[in-house]
Amino acid sequence: MYQGTLRYDDDDEDKLDFESFIIRDNEIAFRATTTWNKYEKWLIDSNAIFNGQHYETGLVNSTQVMNSSRTASCQVIFSEVVPLESRVKVKGYWLEDCVEYHFSGSLERKD
Numbered sequence: 734m735y736q737g738t739l740r741y742d743d744d745d746e747d748k749l750d751f752e753s754f755i756i757r758d759n760e761i762a763f764r765a766t767t768t769w770n771k772y773e774k775w776l777i778d779s780n781a782i783f784n785g786q787h788y789e790t791g792l793v794n795s796t797q798v799m800n801s802s803r804t805a806s807c808q809v810i811f812s813e814v815v816p817l818e819s820r821v822k823v824k825g826y827w828l829e830d831c832v833e834y835h836f837s838g839s840l841e842r843k844d
Contacts, residue, residue: 735821735840742835746771749827754840756821759783761811766798767827774798777809787812787825805829 735754741747747768755762764778775795781788788811797803806829813824819842826833 734843736843737820737838737840739823739836739838739840742837744834749836751840754821754823756814756816761788761814763809767795775805777807779809781809781811788814 735756736751739749739751741749747770749765749767752764752766753762754765760783761781762779763781765776767775767777769775774797776798777790777793777795779790779793781790790809792806792808794804795807797805808828809825810828811823811825813822815822817839820839821842822837822839824835824837826835828834
């Protein structure tokens with residue numbers, strides 16, 4: 734299992750905090766919180782399935798942490814997942830309302 738923070742490529746304020754990122758044979762199980770517009774927090778708990786090119790969740794709901802009744806449909810795609818000795822390098826994007834929000838960085842191994 735890996736944990737840590739990934740940053741959005743074009744945004745200094747917002748980030749993706751991964752509570753868990755588990756790489757399996759054909760999927761990645763993950764639970765993450767993202768900040769949106771610096772102050773909003775959204776939770777996503779999903780599996781991304783490998784489709785031959787990348788890992789993707791399909792259309793899922795994220796839930797606003799401060800107000801659990803508010804949801805938004807999104808898709809998370811991991812386009813590059815490179816396991817190293819003590820970390821994993823990750824690139825991908827959050828897709829919502831036909832807009833891609835690209836993120837990248839490394840997550841640390843936690844046993």
